[in-house]
Amino acid sequence: MTSSTANDTRERILAAAATVLSRKGYAGARLSDIAELAELRTPAVYYYFESREHLVNEVMSVGQRSVLEHVLAALEALPPDADALEKLNSAVRAHLEVELTLSDFATAVTRNAGQLPPDLQETFKADSRRYFAMWDGILGDLAADGVLDLDLDVRVARMLVLGALNWTAEWWDIRHGELDDVIETAQIFVRGSLLKRPCDDLYSNID
Amino acid sequence: MTSSTANDTRERILAAAATVLSRKGYAGARLSDIAELAELRTPAVYYYFESREHLVNEVMSVGQRSVLEHVLAALEALPPDADALEKLNSAVRAHLEVELTLSDFATAVTRNAGQLPPDLQETFKADSRRYFAMWDGILGDLAADGVLDLDLDVRVARMLVLGALNWTAEWWDIRHGELDDVIETAQIFVRGSLLKRPCDDLYSNID
């Protein structure tokens, strides 16, 4: 079918746009660079996308939403009786999986999020708020389980976690080790950063 | 003196460039936007800077180096017998102080670091390596003091810390609370993420 081929070309342009966007930025990503990477001429892009802006915006929203969707799916796949710590580990893993496998989309989004035109900013912020709320839910569960370090400002801590995770797309590549190794260290790291020291329990049990 | 006024204007253009860069990106920062924010006309910029590229590059290198310099100064200000944990707290505080007080420079750098022209990339990477090495020194001291969580991949952990800290410039403003509160949570957060659980010591002492 021609539609299958056409769709492949569309996806190829989208992926090329993500790569160029992550390297040149929202304003610097030239249609000619994207076309060259997708192995066709500039005007051919207009067969698939209405304008440069539509193409670029699609990269941003695909990249941004895929994180939210992938993490939500991972949480829903957990058994209903999963505790807060399992949710935390699962969310860290899922976030890094999308972030690093779709890393051109991820870096395109993180580097250019603050540079979006006003209308897209709205959509972006709405999605961000939903994502933050999901993490606040996990932190809330940790608190309910009595394992959250109560010396932390919760909203600040949530942003520090997301910063550590989002930033991976800026530096990680396969030379830094297997994806699973990064995920494992990140899980230990985040767990340590949020959880109260087990010996606090020990002390409080002693009282 | 005229040279004092001239210098003020130069600084004003530089600050305006940082702001515009952080919002529009490396390629999107128009000289006309920068000039408007600095309250003069575009050609006046050429009296102080050789070209758009020179101006933009100066913002990037000032922003990037100031973090390194400020943190080094903070570490050198510590008493010679300071232990690894004091160094860690001091580095976290110093990093956030520059990052958040110079936040337009900071976000300009973090958002556009990967989008620099090749020659600046070299300088940038060299400075980054020095900064990473400094943090590796702190982590090494923690390990030497026997308090580092040995389950962590050290290089990955270092990048997670820097991600958490760098990312603050993306979300923090005064509405998220006082700078000192952010610093305090970040110190607890980073300490928890890197240090082995005190009760591990407890257990090992029991053995």
Next chain:
DNA sequence: GTCTATAAGTAGATAGAC
């Protein structure tokens, strides 16, 4: 579907007055 040729608009940079 993809191309070549080209129109229309914009941004960096320079010339020269004040």
Next chain:
DNA sequence: GTCTATCTACTTATAGAC
């Protein structure tokens, strides 16, 4: 030192052939 006027180069987008 800063301005107005202008040149040049580049990029998006369209027209129309194949």
